[in-house]
Structures are given as structure tokens and as C-alpha cells.
Amino acid sequence: MIAQTDRLIIRESSGRDFSRIYCMMRSAGEEEISEPVPEDENEALEIYLSYIHTVYSVFGFGLWTVCLKEDPSCIIGRCGLEPCADENSPLGRIELGYLIDAPYRRKGYALEACRAILELAFGALGIEEVCARIHPDNKASAALARRLGFAYDREDLWILHSPRD
Amino acid sequence: MSGYRKLSRTASQRKALLRNQVTALIYHGRIITTEAKAKETQKIVEGLIALAVKEKDDYTTVKVMAKVPRKDKDGKRVKEVVNGKKQTVYDEVEKEIRKDNPARLHARRQMLKMLYPVTEVPQEAAGRKRNTKEVDIPAKLFDEIAPKYANRNGGYTRIIKIGQRRGDGAMEVVLELV
Secondary structure, X not given: OOEEOOOEEEEOOOHHHHHHHHHHHHHOOOOOOOOOOOOOHHHHHXXXXXXXXXXXXXXXXXEEEEEEOOOOOOEEEEEEEEEEEEOOEEEEEEEEEEEEOXXXXXXXXXXXXXXXXXXXXXXXXXXXXXXXXXXXXXXXXXXXXXXHOOEEEEXXXXXXXXXXX | OOOOOXXXXXXXXXXXXXXXXXXXXXXXXXXXXXXXXXXXXXXXXXXXXXXXXXXXXXXXXXXXXXXXXXXXXXXXXXEEEEOOEEEEOEEEEEEEEEEEOHHHHHHHHHHHHHOOOEEEOOOOOOOOOXXXXXXXXXXXXXXXXXXXXXXXXXXXXXXXXXXXXXXXXXXXXXXXXX
């Protein structure tokens, strides 16, 4: 388990979560999820498994599965930290990613999960800066980023610095 | 097909980008980039490490006399008055240095052709200027990286795919020293 909040459990994703996560990603709108989701389920599964296999072991973090504490089998979304390439820095940047399934939105789950993840990022992981890429039309996501303390930087990029800085 | 990727850049921009990536990889040991850039960077870095491995022990140790300023217990230079002028007092000490043999010196210069200078600036505000140092990347290649790979014939780096980039879908990878 990665983190626990009042209502949620954040844990590493596994192969068993795939079908639920794939459904969630397919049903998400274009402005909610900017990475391409393959139409072929087998291709998506291959990408998903290789992601789990490499990213967790190389970096020690990645996108995690979010489920309800009262029913841990109920997966409601995916949140986490992702290493991404950056034009300005060869070391890349760390992005906060969050996707909550439509029936579970507007309940504060994303805020709760992201707060726990940012605490982990700036604390145990020692990350100094976290970014978020948000589509200009995704007003809810931008509002969440603002509540988390992110500041708009440029184009679709929002930035949050470690509170220690 | 040509032997290299143009990476959508003019020759000078491409060279600058690759020099940046190569320097960062050797300095940090790992970079995150796109697959196309990583493959081009990998070609160059493999060559540099092979060069470092080949020439790592090609030096002679020589003794030289060095003039070192004498310092007091506070670390300040000791001064003496000569002809009414304050001058620093120097001591002559024998120092052992490693002198590159011609092949190694050439290798060092080949490396410097590709590497950018790196300056290390400490995080703490106190003494930031005093502790800012230029990092000797060829020395790192010869003394830290090359000994690790002495028994390896190539394959000093690895590319790990981490997913597609948001936006244009380019594959993002980690390029790291093995």
C-alpha cells in the first residue's frame, strides 16, 4: 500500500486492475485524459503491464490505483506521480496525474488522494517540484489543481513547488 | 535511410541538444527523454565510455614541485613584509600528479569536444559562491565510470520505455548507465 486517507486506499496497480482501469480510461473525455488509449484491448494490456513492470521498479513511483477503504475491491480511479521528459531539463519532470471515474466525482476523492500523494512526494520521496498538465477546457481539473496550491505556468502546465523551498 | 536521426532540428541545434543530453547522462547517470533522442544520445555515449575504458590506465605518475600558499590556523594566507610590501608566503611542496600519455590526452580532448562544462552550485545559500565548482566530466569518465565497465564490451547504457508522451504520443524512455 502506498498511502491511506480517511476514505481511500492508494496502492500499486496490478494486472488484475486492468479491465476496470481500461474501461475508465476509454470512457474518459478527450480533455480529461491526454495520453492516447489504444482501441485494441490487448495492445493496451501490453502497455499497461510493461508500465507496471518498469516504472515502479525504476523510479519507485508511478500512477497508482485508488480504491475505497470501505470496499477495497471497488476501484474508483488512478492517481500518482509520473516521470516525464521535459524540453528544458534532461532529468525530466514529475507530473501529478489523476483520473476519477465519473460516478465517483464531486465527492472530494481526487482532492483527498492528491493531498496524500503530494505529501508523500514532498516528504518521503524528496521531490522539489511537481507539475500537472491540464487541458484548458477541463475546468474541474484546473479547480482541483488550484485548491492543491498549483500555480498556472504556461500553456497547459501548472506547477507546485515543495513547501520547504 | 540515413545513418542518423535529424530530430527535427538544424545541424547546430541538433548538436547542442545531443551535447546537452550526453553531458547530463554522464553527470547524473540517468536521463528521461524520447526514444529517438535516446537512441542518438546512446550512440555517442557508448563511444565515449569505450574510449574512457580503453584509456583509463594510460598515464604516468610524475612528481612535481608546487608552490602552495602558507596558511594560518584560521585558513588565512600568511603574509610577510618585503621591501615595504605585504606578500604571501609560499612553501614548495612535492606533489604527485597523473600525467596523461598522448593517447589518453587525445581521448580527453575528444571527450571535451562533445561534453559541455558542468558547474555544481550548492543548494544552501551560505557559501554558495565559494563552493560553486566546475565538474571535471572526463575525470569522472576515466576514474568512476570506466573502472566499472572494464570487463564489458559495449552495452554500457540501457533504454527503458516508460510510456507514451501526452500530446504527440512519442515514446518516452529512461536512458541510464548500466
